Amino acid sequence: MAIPEGEAEVGVDLFTAGTLRVGSKVLELGSLPKAQFVKYAIDNGAHQRVDIPQEEALCTAVVTEYETYRRRLLAQLDELARSRTTNEKMVARIRGELEHLIFSLGP
Numbered sequence: 001m002a003i004p005e006g007e008a009e010v011g012v013d014l015f016t017a018g019t020l021r022v023g024s025k026v027l028e029l030g031s032l033p034k035a036q037f038v039k040y041a042i043d044n045g046a047h048q049r050v051d052i053p054q055e056e057a058l059c060t061a062v063v064t065e066y067e068t069y070r071r072r073l074l075a076q077l078d079e080l081a082r083s084r085t086t087n088e089k090m091v092a093r094i095r096g097e098l099e100h101l102i103f104s105l106g107p
Contacts, residue, residue, distance in 0.1 A: 001027070001038070001050050008039040033059035040066050043103065074099065 006023020012032070020027045020035040022042065029035045034052055037059045041050045053059050074095070081094035 001052060003038075003042060003047055003050060008042040010035045010039050031056050031059070033063050036063045070103075073102070077102075 004022045004025045004027075006025070009021045010032070011017055011019035011021065011026075018029055018031045018035055020029055020038055027035075027038070029038060029052070033056055037052060038050050040063065053062070077095045077098045078091070080098070081091040084094060085091060
């Protein structure tokens with residue numbers, strides 16, 4: 001699937017589940033796991049093309065594993081920030097900067 005330019009947002013309500021808005025375009029992907037799969041690919045640097053698994057169970061497994069990985073990594077970033085300061089505002093700032101570096105720059 002070719003990727004349009006823009007920020008990706010997954011549709012999650014009754015009428016938009018299984019869709020992904022990328023910039024001004026809406027992509028009909030057929031299921032929430034497939035929409036999440038493509039969003040995470042875009043969030044992690046895919047700009048040209050994403051190959052989507054046909055099996056919804058595989059998309060669900062990949063999305064679940066990625067979300068688990070992300071939660072664990074964010075917890076480690078939080079722990080690292082807390083090891084440097086007890087100031088909650090500074091903890092949030094450090095974690096935010098590290099999160100941006102890791103997730104926004106892509107592979």
